[in-house]
Amino acid sequence: MKSFIGSVDFFKGNDPEEIAKKYGTPLYVYNEDIVRDRMLRVAGVIRKYPYRANYSCKTNTNLEILKIANSVGVNADAMSEGEMRMLLRAGFSPDRIFYVPNNVSSEEMQFAIDNNIMTSLDSLDQLDRFARLCPGGRCAVRINPGVGAGHHEKVVTAGKKTKFGIAEEDIDGIFETAKKYDLKIVGINQHVGSQYMDPKPFLEAVDNLLRIAMRFNKLEFIDFGGGYGIPYHKLDDEAEYDMEAFSREFTKKLDVFVREYGCAPLFKSEPGRYCVAEGGVLLGRVHALKQNSGVKYVGTDVGMNVLVRPSMYDSWHDIEVISEGKVVERVNGRMEKVTVCGNICESGDVLCRDREMPKIKDEDLICVLDAGAYGYSMCSSYNSRPRPAEVLICSDGSVRLIRRRETYDDMFALYEGC
Ligand code: LLP
Numbered sequence: 001m002k003s004f005i006g007s008v009d010f011f012k013g014n015d016p017e018e019i020a021k022k023y024g025t026p027l028y029v030y031n032e033d034i035v036r037d038r039m040l041r042v043a044g045v046i047r048k049y050p051y052r053a054n055y056s057c058k059t060n061t062n063l064e065i066l067k068i069a070n071s072v073g074v075n076a077d078a079m080s081e082g083e084m085r086m087l088l089r090a091g092f093s094p095d096r097i098f099y100v101p102n103n104v105s106s107e108e109m110q111f112a113i114d115n116n117i118m119t120s121l122d123s124l125d126q127l128d129r130f131a132r133l134c135p136g137g138r139c140a141v142r143i144n145p146g147v148g149a150g151h152h153e154k155v156v157t158a159g160k161k162t163k164f165g166i167a168e169e170d171i172d173g174i175f176e177t178a179k180k181y182d183l184k185i186v187g188i189n190q191h192v193g194s195q196y197m198d199p200k201p202f203l204e205a206v207d208n209l210l211r212i213a214m215r216f217n218k219l220e221f222i223d224f225g226g227g228y229g230i231p232y233h234k235l236d237d238e239a240e241y242d243m244e245a246f247s248r249e250f251t252k253k254l255d256v257f258v259r260e261y262g263c264a265p266l267f268k269s270e271p272g273r274y275c276v277a278e279g280g281v282l283l284g285r286v287h288a289l290k291q292n293s294g295v296k297y298v299g300t301d302v303g304m305n306v307l308v309r310p311s312m313y314d315s316w317h318d319i320e321v322i323s324e325g326k327v328v329e330r331v332n333g334r335m336e337k338v339t340v341c342g343n344i345c346e347s348g349d350v351l352c353r354d355r356e357m358p359k360i361k362d363e364d365l366i367c368v369l370d371a372g373a374y375g376y377s378m379c380s381s382y383n384s385r386p387r388p389a390e391v392l393i394c395s396d397g398s399v400r401l402i403r404r405r406e407t408y409d410d411m412f413a414l415y416e417g418c
Contacts, residue, residue, distance in 0.1 A: 003327045004234050004369055005320055012397040017325035020365055025285040026306045028376050028390040034279035039072040042271045045247050049254055049264045054098050056226050056272030057083050059373040064392055064402040066090035077270050081108045109133055120189050122165050124173045131181035140187035141166055141174050145208035149201035150193030152313040158192045191225030199246045210257040219265045226271035230278055232370055235318045273373040280372020282307055286364045296338045298360050303342030304349045305382040307375050311348040321358045322365040328358040344383050
């Protein structure tokens, strides 16, 4: 693919240079149509049985993105009180929120209990804590299915090397706690990890979870977690996750289970990245070009505080170059090897190293692709740089500021009496 933003008309006819001038850079830009399309795709993964997709909102908690999810009709999962509050604020009713925390305080659990939000506990200790707060109540438990997957070891969330979930050998402990406090375990869930293009490990974990599910009576739901990958190398024509083939394999496994279990509980999944990654780009401005020991550095305002994925996981993000409002074509013979970096005081503040890019000029824009997931939601104000703004290219082509840039006054507002 020569240009993603060109091929999908990401800016819907708007000039990215004008958008960047109006709202400043760095700037997250989302395309409503793409987000809606991906959310609709995940909502239709299982069609034969009762099924719900939960948008995993840790990926992108912008209120307007949550409102889009709400209007598409997907449910949502939350990891924290903050995420529950955001979802409630966006209009999700409590019965459409699934709280999947890890190592949280009684106060945070109480917030879910008070708001009638279904909670999943991911250790025997947390289950006991919940049971003491809510004897006779209803909850779910997160199982570690023994197999994990993901683009980096830091995002593999099941298997032997992770803090998440209750291991199969500890399942008797769940029944003991449930009996002691008259708790009803109405659901089980898992999450194997994030960003896999090959669904095999996920499907293996499905087998494991379904085998474990047979030990639970009258489950109301089974949630298989998220992790569906997106093509981060789309400019090199990487194929999309094959949702249809995945859906067929997944359904076959459910067929076997439903026959043996005698009924179909509500099946769920929890994709985050798949819903929003491709619907977001990050615009940044080039402020310096220099040569250091033979390496050509392109210095931009997209620091690791704005997008941490490349420095945190060595993640690849395709980058397009926009000069005077036009995407610069990637033409053989007119490319050069550059290292694109940000403005943060760390040597790891690098978006990509030694990458063939179209020739870049000072004051050009860079457009970092697939930035809608784990972009803004993981950004920080490191080096006392204010967090960026976010705009939405709406379905009707209008451009709307959906979160303003942080100001220095916002930063000072946290101090009292100074
Ligand atoms: N459910 C649970 C319980 C999770 O922990 C996660 C992600 C998801 C669902 C959604 O996974 P997804 O469909 O987005 O892969 N910051 C990393 C990814 C961390 C994922 C953490 N858990 C990154 O930028 O790659």
